[in-house]
Amino acid sequence: MxxxxxxxxxxxxxxxxxxxxxxxxxxxxxxxxxxxKLDAQGRLGFRLVARGAEARVRLRMHGEHQVGDVLASVAVGLGYPLDAVAQALSDAEALSRDACTDARRSRTRAASHPGLAVRRMFRPRGPG
Structure with a gap:
């Protein structure tokens, strides 16, 4: 990529x-x-285009700097329907730095970053 x-x-x-x-x-x-575009609170929104399909993404996270990471994550997830990937990204919530550290320590699948929303789609469902 x-x-x-x-x-x-x-x-x-x-x-x-x-x-x-x-x-x-x-x-x-x-x-x-x-x-x-950024909304009034600085949250990123855009139209995602890949393989002839298009889907709307509206992140709950702030900053235009997120777009590159999001697009790289989508490129990894291209085997999934674009609408499902866009929805996973739009549903991802930002966590505090402490919550991210706690999630890593406990190996919890937390969506602390837009890319993790897509990576969660690749992991098998089930315990842990």
């Missing part, structure tokens, strides 16, 4: 035989965000 907004990514893509998937704001990105 390469950030299509990074000018160096094209050179990296040319140096590998691996399948390359790109994400970013660039119109050439495989996974991209368009119509990126």
């Amino acid at each position: 390469l950030n299509a907004d990074d000018a160096r990514a094209e050179g990296m893509a040319a140096r590998t035989r691996a399948r390359v998937l790109t994400y970013g704001l660039s119109p050439s990105a495989d996974v991209r965000a368009i119509d990126v």
